[in-house]
Amino acid sequence: MKAHHTHHFTEIQIPQQRSYNSISFPSVLSPNPTTVPFSLSLFTKAITTQKQFLDSVLHEAGAVLFRGFDVKTAKDFNDVVEAFGYDELPYVGGAAPRTNVVGRVFTANESPPDQRFLFTMKWLRLVPEFPSKLFFFCEVEPESGGETPIVLSHVVYERMKQRYPEFVEQLEQHGLLYTRVLGEEDDPSSPIGRGWKSTFLTEDKSLAEERFEL
Template identity: 35%
Template sequence: MGVAVGFTVRPLLPEQGRLPLLVEAGDHDTSLLDVFDELKALVDEHLLRDGGILFRGFRLEGAEQFRQFAASFGHPLLNYEFGSTPRTNVTQGVYTSTEYPAHQHIPLHNEQAYSRDWPMKIWFYSMIAAKSGGQTPIADSREVYRKVPAHIRERFVSKGLMYVRNFGNGLDVSWEDVFNTEDPQEVEAYCKAHGITCEWKDDGELRTRQVCQAVAEHPVTGDKVWFNQAHLFHISNLPPEVRESLLDIVDEEDLPRNVYYGDGSPIEDDVLDEIRAVLEDCKISFLWQEGDVMMLDNMLAAHARAPFEGPRKVIVAMAEGHSLDQA
């Protein structure tokens, strides 16, 4: 596609379309920060069309330089608030990717699409590439929207989705970690401000409910995107033996996480199976190289994680908070 200031620009996997666009350094001594102005011009030109850009072969020295790179795009980096998975803060605004065991697969999803507030931009930095596996597959959320059967899409849009979460009890992340506070009043204030219903249960733990979007419209491009985590939150996402064990321990209403239609009625397993099949069909996968940085428009591109062997370290930054209520 072209060469500019010592790097090439082309689709990484042209047979699968333009996502992700590869920007590759001609000289591995080129610092990602030193050519930021040129790279930002490329991002401004391509990100909204292609959904994601992979920077490869550039020099980047550690988490702090990664933070500087992500923050240079003009929006303060976001804290991981109302998160759904365990992460560790690396430096200000930079976190580990989800700390699930290496053998587990994390399905495709858009970051924080289970809420009414989400980051518009997300960056991934591959500091240590796994010996095998460990990809961060991605997918075009516009394509997912188009491929979800119309009758499912219409049902999801008309009903919306209600996410129910029960924190703590050794089954999921604690509310203290999720809300970054030990003060229940701060939790209640956050929930009130974000349209989340919260209740303190008899055991002192917290349950939240929030009705959210199933699809969304990109505020800049106007594109309709599939934008939810129903397939991930629903109990059918768990292996059958795990599901049965959990339901032996707790009632359905006390599951760590589950999702219903917005009116509280159950979502059919076969509907979610169809959605998962669409996501699988749209999945784009490539192996990380150490030093790779990927930038996604979080509404236009979903991401996942493949199982892996050996050490792996991918860190993440997010920016440009957007709210459904401001759309």
């Protein structure tokens, strides 16, 4: 394992990383071992003071994994998210039934553990505005499963265009149409079982239609 120190943060490598164009994905940051102790308050302060560095790492790698920091609870995680200072986007249009825990923190899904998740951004294309950044946090590690797979969409696009150029050309020419049928209430047995009322944060059908990208 090699490390590169940048003030409060240390860039390290782990076996689970992948590489594209000689760039590690995701980039992995740990506390600088010369900064002891590295408390939660120091972590959030480091985020605000080294925001430009963190943004540059995110822009280059596409994803950043913070490992070894003192983040233990949902409230701790919310403090970390708030420290970045990004604008909050209401959870409108997503397919997964989720519960607000604290601040900006929501559960990942309310469906049974044997259900598989779709890629996070897929159904958020049902609305005109979708988040440019997402944060994930694991409070209690499961004995098995529970992984959140992440991919670089532009790399998927490039490889799809290489392998299936005619199919990608058709998509570029004609676009892609999703069809979903939403019930009124959430169905917690399905990972995409969010009803139209909670999906569009209203009980007014006309307002829901306004918020939907037709």
